[in-house]
Amino acid sequence: MQFKHPEILYFLFLLVIPILVHLFQLRRFQKQYFTNVQFLKELKMQTRKSAVIKKWLLLATRLLLLTALIIAFAQPYFNANDTENSSNEMVILLDNSFSMQAKGSKGELLKRAVQDILENTPENQQFSLLTNTGAFWDTDSKSIQKELQNIQYTDVPFRPDFLLTKAATKKPNTGKDIILITDAIGLDNKTTSKLTTHSPIYTIIPEAENNSNISIDSVYIAQALDNFYEIKVNMQAYGTIKNEVPIALYNTDELAAKTVVSFDTPKQSVVFTLPKADFHGYVTVTDNSLTYDNTYYFSISQPEKSNVLSIGTDAKNKFLSRIYTDDDFNFTASELRTLDYNILEKQDAIVLNELTEIPQALTTTLKSFYDKGGNIILIPAPDGSIQNLNSVITNFGNAIYNTQTTTERQITQIAFNHPLYRTVFEKKTKNFQYPNVSKSYTISGNGLPILTYADGTPFVTSFTNTIGNAYLFAAPINTTNSNFQNSPLIVPTLYNMAQNNNKTGVNAITIGASKSLITDVLLTKDEVVTVKNKYTEFIPMQQVLSNKVKLSFGDYPEKAGNYSVFKGDNKVQNISFNYTRNESNLALQNKNILRDFTETKSVATVYDAIQSERTADELWKWFVIGGLLFLLIELFIQKFVK
Template sequence: MQFKHPEILYFLFLLVIPILVHLFQLRRFKKEYFTNVKLLKELQIQTRKSSKIKKWLLLATRLLLLTCLILAFAQPFFEAKDTTNKGNELIILLDNSFSMQAKGAKGELLKRSIQELLEELPENQQFSLLTNSEIFWDTDIKSIQKELQNLEYSAMPFQLDYLINQVETKKKNTKKDYVIITDAIQSESKKALDLAEQNVVYFIQPEAENKNNVSIEKVLISQVLDQFYELKISLNAFGETDLEVPLSVFSNNKAVAKTIAKFENQKTEISITIPKNDFHGNISIEDNSLSYDNDYYLSISKPEKANVIAIGNSDKNNFLSRIFTSDEFNFQSTELATLDYNKIENQDAIVLNELEDLPTALGTTLKSFYEKGGNVILIPNAKNAPSLLNGFAKNFGGLSYSQLTTSVKQITKINFSHPLYQTVFEKKVTNFQYPNVKESFGLTGITNILQYEDNAVFVGSTTNRLGTFYAFSAPINKQNSNFQNAPLIVPTFYNMGQNQGKTGVNAYTIGENEKLILETILAKDEVISIKNKEYSFIPMQQILNAKCKLSFGDYPEKAGNFEVIKGNQSLSKISFNYPRTESDLTQVSTSSFEDFTKVNNISTVLNDIASERTSNEIWKWFIIATLLFLITELLIQKFVK
């Protein structure tokens, strides 16, 4: 037992006073003898003995009363079990990602977690609260009540390491109590182990009762008809797959098509046709789970003609003129010697068709063109030395050519997931007519698109997220290959020649820092903004001669349809969608939280901290004892004779 004011214990010397008073009053009785009065003598002895007992009882009671009173003022206590963490700061990390929309036993997981914080945290409790999108430092629950009640779901996933870094940057060299509230969907952490070693960490995991969910993953134009667009809509079902989900297509808030999506397994694709008009709307489904992934926003405008230049022998370029037709492309064929370098920056794709020489000036110009969003297609010449090809290719990444080999190879494998072929095949093809080549270079360090039977690369690509560099490993003239006669050549070169900004399809994913190239000239201090009726933001923008590159970063915060505005002029329609990282509610990962103390609610945390770190003050019991001894003294005075 310890005392807050041990100096008051010196008053225990005052106990001498009642002892002295008692001894002063305890005088000897004078003996008086009476003859023949035996009964009276016995009564006198009995009264004398009772008087001594009463006085000793009063002395003991008064001594105990004063002792308890002095001890009470000294404020005795028993020390807390955990004194080292008594001054810890309380840090609450709250997950407000879209998976917290799921419903638990008491409602939506996020709203229920917020309600518990509002109900259980004392008004005088100081803490800091961090969510995926909001931060509140050194506050109390009353100060942020409205902000918490209005807290919206965030497209950003719950990143524990990022939030820990935020706390450590703000509050260095302070001991902390962490309370982590998350459903642990797609949650991984590299810092969790260190966090548990250096701090006290509690883990609260709200759990969803219904883990079934359907999401729209992607929407593409699979075919352009005379009067219609054919859309291919990809959907995922998580949990139960024996489902039928209503699907609607809206353009400018008007329904243009409806159907039912049926699932036989986890994934399904729906094809639906819409009128061939400008489309600025969304595809929507209805399910009884998460709502954030039920809408996919899409903008379609009339495609612009892509500008393509083929550099090489005019005879060898003839097959390209039959692919890049005048109704969809502005195609030019030119010899290297007559190439006008000033025209390159206005193109969308450049084809280098079996050039015997690859000048350094051409490589430098095409590198700049590639960095501004252009596509470069390299078809090697059998006479090229690998060193020449590698010196040119280093402008576009880490790919590498090796020596030419003379052996017939069949092209047998297609990368169906590559963006070049995403809208080409309705299903995977395994028995197509195999083209072949007679001579080919080795090609490594590049994403494969088409492969030979020995898994070597025939066509590959690399990208900077704006432009794309496509490289062939072999010449495709008719003497070396029959690839020009294969059906695969048309979609391959057609899609290589397309510029993303001119296809007419504008749909981006929030948080992936995607970019858009616009052909527009900005005056000094002029900026481009992205707007809709509810929200607007100004993206990062870079002027590239007669073009402007827009970088969206983590914006906008909400998915929807937007317009690209320059001054009062609308340059383009554009749409943004949330990433689908939170759609699968079965992907719970708690391995990172195993070293934390798992509790059911915030009140358990507060009670645990209070019981472990609060000293057990017992001065109140000494006050009660003082009162009891006072009452005891009064009773002795009254009833003991």
């Protein structure tokens, strides 16, 4: 026990006064004579004995009364349990990711968490509040009330380790009390690595009442007819969806089609038919859970023919002309000796069709072509130089051709998830007529396999720089060496290799996916292109590539939607952006990752816990009560003890 005013304890010397009063009685007794007192002798002895007891009882109560009052004025107290963290600053880490849109017992999880902060934080309490995308430093609940009530959801994942590092950098030498408010969706050891027990950490983990959710994952062209596109919409259901769910297709803001879907299985697809024309809109589904993944924005430009150049002999180029028809391609075939280098940069795809030797000048041009977003298809010659081939492909990725083998090999595996085949197969096919090759090379490196031999080595592999693609065959595909030209795989493989995704197909970019876009626009030195819609605009990173511009978006735009690329006031191209679907599965809550910290139900509970642990236990009131009690005892003794 300690005292705030220990000097007052010197007044305990006053206890001598009641002792002196009781030891030296100043009152004088007068003798009273009676005619006959013999019968009073026994009574006189009892009265004198009672008076002595009463005197000592009164002395004890008065000493205790005076002692209690003196100690009360000295204000005794016991030290708080947690004195080391009494000067800590309060830091609130608030998760405002999309999964916090889920509804709990009192509404949306994020909105309820904000209300908890505003209602239960003392008005004079200073704190810093950090969200996934913003920060409020050294503020109070009243000052940021409006900002918190208008806080927006974000696709930026909740990273408490990053936010805590940010707070520590702001005040490096100050202790912290941390309140962590999150639904724990997507948390792992990496995201909580900086959350140590050196600082008091209180977790508030709101939970959704309904874990069911529907997400639109992708939209692509399933089939291109003469005048129409068949658009396939892929959806994923999490949890149990009992009722039919409406899904609608909008071109700009006009309803183009509507239907319903039943989720008998978690993955479902819906097909819509659209005219072969510009489309700039979205598809949307209605559910009673998260809303951020219910809409998928996409754009389709009126199809343009892709320019394809095949360099090889006329005999070997002949089969390509049957694939790259005039309906979809501007196909040109040229022998190496008559090649016009000036037309190379105007192509969308270049096929190196079994060239015995690839000259250095062509290699240099191909590297520039690839860096500017072109597609390169390399089919090796049966009698080519390995050294020459390797000097070419090192410009596209980490791969090398090894010594040719004459053992017959079968092509038995298809990478169904490769972008080349993602929209080709309705389902994975295991039994098909396996193509084979007589002579082939072995390709080693870190390319992405597309078609694979039975021994696991790639027959076709690919590299990408996010805007251009390089496709490497491991063997010649002429009819003498292989029956691949007669395989059903030949058309979708070479057809999709030559496609320019900026001219055909669905244009939909995931925000933050580091995907680039090549757009056909010619800029002068000081000109830039902008990306905008009716709500916002921004200038992306851009690199001029001859008569094209490479656009890189990073984490922009902040909101998903339909946008357009503008050069000044002239619209160049439509483009759409969507949020990543990382938080669609509400069953991925990982509460156990936070089990080492103190879990609470509300902000009020946190402040009560801190108050009780860091506030000294004041004892003066108990001594006042004790003094009053001794006073009552003294009065009782005076009245009832004779």
